[in-house]
Amino acid sequence: MKKHRKISLLLAFLLLFTLFTGVLVPKKEASAAVTVAGRDYPGSYDYSIAWQVLDLINQQRSANGCRVLTMDKDLLEAAMQRAAEISSSFSHTRPDGSSWTTITNTRATKTYGENIAAGQTTPQAAVTAWMNSAPHRSSILNNGFKSIGIGCYKSSTGYRFYWVQEFSYNEGTPATRPGSNSNIVYGKSTVYAGTRYTNKPNVSYRVHVQTYGWQNYVFNGATAGTSGQAKRLEGINIRLSDQDYSGGIIYRVHVQTYGWQGWIGKGGMAGTTGKAKRLEAIQIQLTGEIANHYDVYYRVHAQTYGWMGWARNGEYAGTSGMAKRLEAIQIILVPKGNGKPSRNYEGVYSNTTNTYYAR
Numbered sequence: 001m002k003k004h005r006k007i008s009l010l011l012a013f014l015l016l017f018t019l020f021t022g023v024l025v026p027k028k029e030a031s032a033a034v035t036v037a038g039r040d041y042p043g044s045y046d047y048s049i050a051w052q053v054l055d056l057i058n059q060q061r062s063a064n065g066c067r068v069l070t071m072d073k074d075l076l077e078a079a080m081q082r083a084a085e086i087s088s089s090f091s092h093t094r095p096d097g098s099s100w101t102t103i104t105n106t107r108a109t110k111t112y113g114e115n116i117a118a119g120q121t122t123p124q125a126a127v128t129a130w131m132n133s134a135p136h137r138s139s140i141l142n143n144g145f146k147s148i149g150i151g152c153y154k155s156s157t158g159y160r161f162y163w164v165q166e167f168s169y170n171e172g173t174p175a176t177r178p179g180s181n182s183n184i185v186y187g188k189s190t191v192y193a194g195t196r197y198t199n200k201p202n203v204s205y206r207v208h209v210q211t212y213g214w215q216n217y218v219f220n221g222a223t224a225g226t227s228g229q230a231k232r233l234e235g236i237n238i239r240l241s242d243q244d245y246s247g248g249i250i251y252r253v254h255v256q257t258y259g260w261q262g263w264i265g266k267g268g269m270a271g272t273t274g275k276a277k278r279l280e281a282i283q284i285q286l287t288g289e290i291a292n293h294y295d296v297y298y299r300v301h302a303q304t305y306g307w308m309g310w311a312r313n314g315e316y317a318g319t320s321g322m323a324k325r326l327e328a329i330q331i332i333l334v335p336k337g338n339g340k341p342s343r344n345y346e347g348v349y350s351n352t353t354n355t356y357y358a359r
């Protein structure tokens with residue numbers, strides 16, 4: 001009864017149709033064709049950016065003390081189909097007149113909540129639109145949900161981009177994240193230009209964010225922090241695990257009012273908490289034998305400038321003397337000789353190749 005009540009509430013409120021603009025760099029796609037009432041709707045599913053939406057959703061959940069969601073293989077396919085369907089009928093009612101809940105009737109994992117959106121041209125824009133809508137935000141931050149399917153359908157008609165989330169209380173069966181020609185994170189493993197390096201080594205990091213406090217640790221190039229929310233980073237911890245060589249990682253930060261702090265290692269905190277001081281720049285470098293085999297790359301999202309270029313092995317990243325806050329960071333270890341991550345890494349595009357500005 002309780003479950004039916006929750007579905008009824010979601011059916012009553014989960015509807016979003018706000019239009020955003022942005023720039024999308026397409027990645028891996030799969031062809032799709034939908035025929036509704038005798039009419040063809042040509043377009044394509046985009047699995048790669050569906051996973052980018054998952055990363056953004058889990059960042060929001062982590063920042064709000066919720067468990068992270070697993071991409072379920074059945075819900076993923078269901079969400080893709082629903083995304084194609086809403087390109088012809090933007091509604092929680094399917095084109096054949098049945099309820100959205102019927103999309104999982106023949107699947108192992110059932111859906112208990114659905115968010116839809118249309119017109120947003122980037123994963124960040126879609127997630128921002130949902131988070132700015134109370135009923136959609138409440139579904140995203142529902143800690144009872146354990147798995148999710150995310151659909152992105154790119155149509156040649158209508159509003160072009162269609163987005164769907166299907167939520168479930170079931171654990172589900174994890175889907176396999178697709179590879180690509182660019183670097184992409186697979187949980188605690190990383191692919192560099194098609195070569196997978198599993199669990200050796202991992203770099204994990206977490207940040208203290210204005211208003212939200214400490215976020216959960218993320219791994220190997222995932223984004224820590226926020227974007228589009230004007231929230232400053234105030235502190236950071238960085239650590240290595242599953243090392244195949246001895247050594248460590250050290251880092252220091254430039255803090256509002258205080259300037260450059262001393263070098264920190266062994267996962268200690270750099271920055272401040274409870275003082276409302278923004279991080280403005282950072283340096284990160286490897287020490288010991290591991291530094292002979294890996295490069296550490298990192299880039300930051302800085303106020304005004306957005307995502308900056310990739311810094312490496314102790315170079316400055318961010319700004320100083322310009323009163324600009326850091327809002328997010330990505331850190332990744334790359335075997336020597338493999339080159340830096342792409343400018344469009346994980347669907348996040350660097351607005352500049354410059355890594356640092358100072359006045």
